[in-house]
Amino acid sequence: MQSKTVDLSHGTGGDKSNELIKLIKKNFDNKILNKMEDAGVFAIGNTKMAFSTDSFVVDPIFFNGGDIGKLAVCGTVNDICMMGAKPLFMSLAMILEEGFSQNDLLKISKSIAQTSKKIGIQIITGDTKIVGKGKADKIFINTSAIGIVEDGINISASNACDGDDIIVSGNIGEHASAIMMQRNNFKFKTKIKSDCNHLNELVDIMLKVCPKINVLRDPTRGGLAASLNEIAQSSNMGIVIDNTQIPISQQVKAFCKILGLDPLYMANEGKLISIHPHRYTNAILAKMKKYTLGKNAKIIGKVTKNKKDVWIKSESGSLRRLINADLEQYPRIC
Amino acid sequence: MQSKTVDLSHGTGGDKSNELIKLIKKNFDNKILNKMEDAGVFAIGNTKMAFSTDSFVVDPIFFNGGDIGKLAVCGTVNDICMMGAKPLFMSLAMILEEGFSQNDLLKISKSIAQTSKKIGIQIITGDTKIVGKGKADKIFINTSAIGIVEDGINISASNACDGDDIIVSGNIGEHASAIMMQRNNFKFKTKIKSDCNHLNELVDIMLKVCPKINVLRDPTRGGLAASLNEIAQSSNMGIVIDNTQIPISQQVKAFCKILGLDPLYMANEGKLISIHPHRYTNAILAKMKKYTLGKNAKIIGKVTKNKKDVWIKSESGSLRRLINADLEQYPRIC
Numbered sequence: 066m067q068s069k070t071v072d073l074s075h076g077t078g079g080d081k082s083n084e085l086i087k088l089i090k091k092n093f094d095n096k097i098l099n100k101m102e103d104a105g106v107f108a109i110g111n112t113k114m115a116f117s118t119d120s121f122v123v124d125p126i127f128f129n130g131g132d133i134g135k136l137a138v139c140g141t142v143n144d145i146c147m148m149g150a151k152p153l154f155m156s157l158a159m160i161l162e163e164g165f166s167q168n169d170l171l172k173i174s175k176s177i178a179q180t181s182k183k184i185g186i187q188i189i190t191g192d193t194k195i196v197g198k199g200k201a202d203k204i205f206i207n208t209s210a211i212g213i214v215e216d217g218i219n220i221s222a223s224n225a226c227d228g229d230d231i232i233v234s235g236n237i238g239e240h241a242s243a244i245m246m247q248r249n250n251f252k253f254k255t256k257i258k259s260d261c262n263h264l265n266e267l268v269d270i271m272l273k274v275c276p277k278i279n280v281l282r283d284p285t286r287g288g289l290a291a292s293l294n295e296i297a298q299s300s301n302m303g304i305v306i307d308n309t310q311i312p313i314s315q316q317v318k319a320f321c322k323i324l325g326l327d328p329l330y331m332a333n334e335g336k337l338i339s340i341h342p343h344r345y346t347n348a349i350l351a352k353m354k355k356y357t358l359g360k361n362a363k364i365i366g367k368v369t370k371n372k373k374d375v376w377i378k379s380e381s382g383s384l385r386r387l388i389n390a391d392l393e394q395y396p397r398i399c
Numbered sequence: 400m401q402s403k404t405v406d407l408s409h410g411t412g413g414d415k416s417n418e419l420i421k422l423i424k425k426n427f428d429n430k431i432l433n434k435m436e437d438a439g440v441f442a443i444g445n446t447k448m449a450f451s452t453d454s455f456v457v458d459p460i461f462f463n464g465g466d467i468g469k470l471a472v473c474g475t476v477n478d479i480c481m482m483g484a485k486p487l488f489m490s491l492a493m494i495l496e497e498g499f500s501q502n503d504l505l506k507i508s509k510s511i512a513q514t515s516k517k518i519g520i521q522i523i524t525g526d527t528k529i530v531g532k533g534k535a536d537k538i539f540i541n542t543s544a545i546g547i548v549e550d551g552i553n554i555s556a557s558n559a560c561d562g563d564d565i566i567v568s569g570n571i572g573e574h575a576s577a578i579m580m581q582r583n584n585f586k587f588k589t590k591i592k593s594d595c596n597h598l599n600e601l602v603d604i605m606l607k608v609c610p611k612i613n614v615l616r617d618p619t620r621g622g623l624a625a626s627l628n629e630i631a632q633s634s635n636m637g638i639v640i641d642n643t644q645i646p647i648s649q650q651v652k653a654f655c656k657i658l659g660l661d662p663l664y665m666a667n668e669g670k671l672i673s674i675h676p677h678r679y680t681n682a683i684l685a686k687m688k689k690y691t692l693g694k695n696a697k698i699i700g701k702v703t704k705n706k707k708d709v710w711i712k713s714e715s716g717s718l719r720r721l722i723n724a725d726l727e728q729y730p731r732i733c
Contacts, residue, residue, distance in 0.1 A: 088501060089505075118525065122494060166404055167402060191432065191452065201535050
């Protein structure tokens with residue numbers, strides 16, 4: 066009998082990814098890892114800290130709105146921010162293919178230095194490995210980040226409560242659209258720009274208005290659909306979102322329509338979902354809208370104990386289930 | 400003019416590696432990173448912590464004495480141990496090639512789980528990326544580790560002092576020999592086993608006898624030669640080692656002789672160098688020899704302010720400079 070192999074669908078961020086992660090974790094006995102948060106949280110004395118890792122294999126490595134270096138810093142910083150952590154320290158590990166341009170390496174390193182400086186996170190440890198020509202694709206970057214979670218903040222994918230409001234911080238689908246547009250060399254009139262950005266300042270502003278935010282999540286691989294499904298499952302709650310309220314730019318709408326793609330499944334790299342008690346919504350939304358990265362923020366739905374899974378209300382008012390991604394629409398998006 | 404590219408010699412751990420790292424760090428302004436330690440050290444309140452990252456691209460992924468999973472856990476744990484840290488938390492990120500066997504993935508994951516359990520380090524965050532067939536070689540693993548450095552411990556590659564003794568914890572060259580033997584399918588009578596192992600317990604024992612150890616270093620890529628050169632340079636001291644005292648097994652000696660390799664440049668994955676005041680040497684050595692991983696420990700040399708660089712004394716008593724590795728003898732050793 067031939068042994069099963071890993072295929073591209075295991076990288077979706079959806080159900081097939083979860084299958085593979087289950088296989089990897091089969092021999093692990095670990096409560097923190099099993100929580101499937103964006104970051105692991107631990108305590109040193111009385112100080113709560115968040116720790117997260119991500120490898121970046123995006124293709125192309127330079128794209129409209131960023132590059133693999135900026136993405137590698139923002140992506141991992143955003144993961145610890147989704148636990149409410151303030152980013153402090155970062156590691157940087159590169160796997161380079163023999164023959165990779167030193168000029169491109171310098172450009173990417175510069176982008177990493179600039180982005181980490183903006184965020185105020187210090188890169189304090191690193192590693193570089195070189196593999197032979199054809200044994201990797203140009204450059205892969207891994208970053209891990211450490212941050213401090215302040216007292217009183219308790220954010221988790223499992224904390225969504227009945228009646229909580231759901232806000233998304235801006236237009237969705239931009240990162241995946243930008244990458245696909247460039248990768249396939251589509252000739253559209255306007256180029257879509259990746260939303261690749263760091264969310265630490267936005268989270269900071271939001272937590273000042275409402276330290277009682279229950280869930281934060283950045284809908285990267287698998288898009289809004291994967292993140293909402295994870296939250297519903299972890300919290301053992303239902304989620305209902307309103308299709309008419311989801312912020313999407315005209316460009317992304319048009320791009321997706323032409324290619325038959327669903328923006329709800331498309332990766333974002335500078336957006337977040339906030340789930341919090343209804344009474345804080347107006348204050349949070351007002352603050353978010355004053356900040357560039359939150360100016361298109363919208364209330365998109367509610368958490369309910371009366372349902373399971375994630376449901377989406379259409380223009381006509383009918384409900385359909387928003388299932389998890391199970392096919393890889395676009396590999397190597399991040 | 401054609402732009403310069405990255406080549407395999409940039410992965411030696413020697414001078415060419417340092418050139419590449421200099422390029423990557425060109426835009427960074429960071430005191431901790433510039434120290435070039437095995438791990439970055441920072442403080443949270445009064446608690447000193449060490450943080451390190453490493454990517455593993457070893458080929459073959461299963462070898463005599465270990466596999467890429469065991470190596471990925473031990474390698475990064477050893478890096479924080481070299482700052483005197485007790486390992487606590489780890490991240491695990493995998494890049495998988497489309498078509499990689501799920502059975503092999505399960506074996507590697509099991510090895511990771513077993514090794515981390517033995518060490519007592521918890522894997523609390525992870526990531527998995529899949530790239531297309533031919534865009535990576537089977538599996539690459541990145542781990543990052545966090546540990547606590549207890550009060551009074553102050554270990555650094557820059558701390559070697561005039562008159563300090565240098566101990567190496569056991570026979571050198573075993574990891575690189577094992578990998579090369581297997582990769583090239585050499586038919587020797589006896590197989591050389593990689594020394595791949597975690598050094599946390601050995602370091603623990605040593606620090607109990609002598610909390611005043613000045614330098615610890617695990618001589619991985621670039622071998623003993625690269626580590627000693629880094630220490631001499633960071634400490635602005637000279638190092639003199641005695642060729643007759645360096646512990647090498649008969650098998651590794653024979654293997655290196657036949658292939659014309661120098662074991663001083665060959666990677667180890669379960670050995671350490673300790674540099675400490677002379678008065679502690681007998682006590683440290685006695686303790687080390689009682690422990691399996693230290694039973695072949697030897698005093699190999701001394702630190703001196705009267706020289707620069709690293710020097711090796713031959714059987715006849717003559718001195719020659721032990722320069723850094725500058726050619727890649729064997730890529731993808733770790």
